[in-house]
Each structure stands twice: as C-alpha cells, then as structure tokens.
Amino acid sequence: MRLTRKETQRQTRDKLLAAAHSSIVEEGVAAMSIRNICSAAGHSQGAFYSNFASKDDLLVEILQAHIQDEVVLLRDLVAHCSGDDIEATLQVLAARLAKLADEQHWSLLSIELQLHARRDPAFAERHREGKAACHHLFGELVADLTRRFALRPALPPLQTGIGLYALWMGLAVQGDVEGAIPREQMLVGFFRAMAGLDAPSTRS
Template identity: 35%
Template sequence: MTAADNTVRRVTRRRANTRARLLDAAFTVFAAKGFGRVSIEEVCEAAGFSRGAFYSNFATLDELFFALYQERADLIAEQVAEALDADGSGLDVPASVDRVTEVLLLDVDWLLVKTDFLVHAARDPEVARTLLDHRARLRDAIAERLARAGVRDVGTAAHAVVAAYDGVTVQLLLDRDVTAARTWLAQLLTALLTDGGGAPERVV
C-alpha cells in the first residue's frame, strides 16, 4: 500500500468519525430540546466541531435527521429479519413475534426526536415526501423478509407491521412503559400475522 493510499484511509476514517460524532451529538440535543428548537451551532458545539465540519458532512439539519432515521430504520429491518429468519418449515408466528418484540427498538428518546421531525415534515411537502420515501424503504425491507418467511400478501402485512409499531410507540411516549409496549406489540403482531385472529387486549 502506498503512502497516498494510507493518507486516503486516514482521511476516510477521520471523516467517518466526524460524521458519527455529529450524529451522536445531534441525537442527544434533539432529544433534550426538540428537533425544531436546535440550531446547527448547537449541534457543532455538542460534538466539539466547527460549522465547517458540519457542512462537510451535511447540507442541513433535515439531511442530518435523515441519516439518523436511516440508521434506525436499518436497525429495525435487521431486527425483524433476524426474528423472522425462516428455518425452512414456514413462519412460526408465536416464536417469531416473541423474538421481534424482545429486541425491537423501543427507545423513548428516539421516539421524541422522530415525532418532532414528523410534525416538521407535515408542514413541508418536500420534507414529507423524503420521509415517506424512507418509510417506504423500511416497509420494503420488512416485506422482503416476510415473503421469505412465507407470509401471504406481504405488502399489506408490511404496512400493518409498521402501523402497529407506530401505534405502540405513540402509547409508549405517553406512559413510558416499555414492558407494556412490548406486550401490546406482541398481541398486535400475532393478530396481524395470523389473519387477524385474536383481538389485542389493549386499546390506545
């Protein structure tokens, strides 16, 4: 490997580290103050960087948020994929639902940030379209895994899974009861993935 190659690798690592620190700092500040109440300067101060470092990685706070969103969407898709990993004998709904609800991301700070941004996006059609695109990619990833697990009508099922997750997280924001949220989510997913059998006990 040449000296130039080593230099490129060091620059790439440094840039990746800067980006990661900005994302971590932004998440902390967004969760504490609310997405619409945070400036680029505050994110930079929390991360220990200049505005130049910010603009070398992100054009706007919206773009930074979408990077955060994609990280968590990828995590959720991965969690669902692992939980629905078929063993060749078809989907074992109770076992799969138990695995999903045991590990699925239910973080109150993230839900606060996501909800703030949802309100922001609802007032800006361009941002709303971008957020819809990101949500569609998450649904597609879930649908792909459901198809591999043998679920019929995966498009509808993926929409229903995301809607169930959204509904549970709204309740979680209000009562902060993660254990109850996981229990209720399990009831909803079991009903959805077994053709609606077994009505959930909890109602928002």
C-alpha cells in the same frame, strides 16, 4: 496509515451522527441544536453543512439508520430461529418491537418529522424517501418470515410491511391505552391476520 479524503469525510459524518444520536437520547429532539452537535463531535458548523442539508435532513437519516439497525437484528432473529415454531418466532419479534415502542425519544422524533413534513413541502420529499426506505426494510422482514415458514400472506410482503410499520409506529405514538391488550399481542395479531394463520391452539 494516512486516511483518504473520503475516509476522513466518512469519519466526520459518523461523528456528527453519533453526537446527534446522543443528544436525542440525553436531551430530547426539541433541545438539540446544530451548534451543540458540532461541539460534541469536535467539528465546525461548516463540516456539518458539508454533510447534511439541514438538521431535519440529519434527523431523517438518524431515524432511518435506527430502524435499519433494528430490522437487521430482527431479520437475524428469524434466520437463526430453531425449528418450525412460528408462534415462538412471532413472540420474540413482537416483544422486541414492543420494547422499541417504549423508547419515547424515537416516537417523539417520528412525530416531529411527520408534522414537519405536513408543514414543509420541501422537507416532505426527503421525509417520504426516509419512510419508503423503512417500509422496504419491514417488507424484507415479512418476506423472510414468509419464506422461512412457507406462509401465504393476504398481501405482498411490502404491503404487509407498510401496515406493520404503521401499526408499530402508531402504538409507539399512542402510548398506553386503558383496556387495550399488550402491544406485542397487538403486533402478533396483526401479522397472524395478514399471514392467514389460524388462531393458536390453547390447552385447558
């Protein structure tokens, strides 16, 4: 079946995104270039600029898509959790977020985009849009938990989501700190405080 022009453009865009993603994983953000991305995707630089305004624009979209995929996975975990044991659910979610925080190439990408947004007012607007989308996704995850377990959080889901996203990214950027509790415990502690949950009971 012959593809429509729109379908062909979508395929080209997806190949460029996939090539850029592979470049980040294999070489890091600093080493990636538009020329190498286009070569790996089998397209010209003209095709690149037909889909993205710049490398920065591409990077924002990659980070946003990555976080969207992960939040979809986390929301699915909430939807399919068994029983009413919120403690077990929080542990699963926090363990997944902590694992993602260990993926250095994503935290480095976030840092580079944040710094570039501080230096370039034109890019700052694109970066704000990307962060707003990520905040919205985390807010939806919090809303899922709120409905699933009939919680009464101290802040609205979006505001809690913004705080959770900031803590998660901060932990990723900060790395390991001597004397600090594990990342998953930090994340669970934050959410418990925001959700107004009592401290979990312990058995002697």
